[in-house]
Amino acid sequence: MIRFVCALLFLVTAANAVPPQIKYSESFMKVKSMRHRFGGRIVGGEEAEPNSIPFQISFQTTGDFHFCGGSVMDKDTVITAAHCCDSFNSWEVQVVAGEHDLFSTSGDEQKIPVKDTSPGRR
Numbered sequence: 001m002i003r004f005v006c007a008l009l010f011l012v013t014a015a016n017a018v019p020p021q022i023k024y025s026e027s028f029m030k031v032k033s034m035r036h037r038f039g040g041r042i043v044g045g046e047e048a049e050p051n052s053i054p055f056q057i058s059f060q061t062t063g064d065f066h067f068c069g070g071s072v073m074d075k076d077t078v079i080t081a082a083h084c085c086d087s088f089n090s091w092e093v094q095v096v097a098g099e100h101d102l103f104s105t106s107g108d109e110q111k112i113p114v115k116d117t118s119p120g121r122r
Contacts, residue, residue: 048100050100050106050108051098051100051108054072054097054098055071055072056069056070056071057069057070057071057072057078057095057096057097057099058070058095058096058097058099058102059078059080059084059093059094059095059096060093060094060095060096060111061088061092061093061094062091062092062093062094062113066096066099066102067084068080068081068084070084070095072097078095085117088117090114090115090116090117091113091114093113093114093117094111094112094113094114095111095112095113095114096109096110096111096112097109097110097112098110
């Protein structure tokens, strides 16, 4: 009986020691490594009042992972840094307006799918 219990304990421990095989997209892994490398803090800054910068948007994956910011140019155009678009297809990205806190939902957020990315367009 003691052998059975030890063997069972070993199997349960071994099964829990193996991490699950989760396959992340190459784009997600690149963004994740960028976030780790650059951190998420602005030194010496102050938190803005909610909705006080209405032209500021968040570029997020369709899984709600923020990876870049941008500015509204007109009703159909948002501008951001070129490196923010070179790892994603347009169907993998959404623009989120009204986002104040990435870790909570206020109800003011508007999620808009990206139709096209055009790097270098002037």
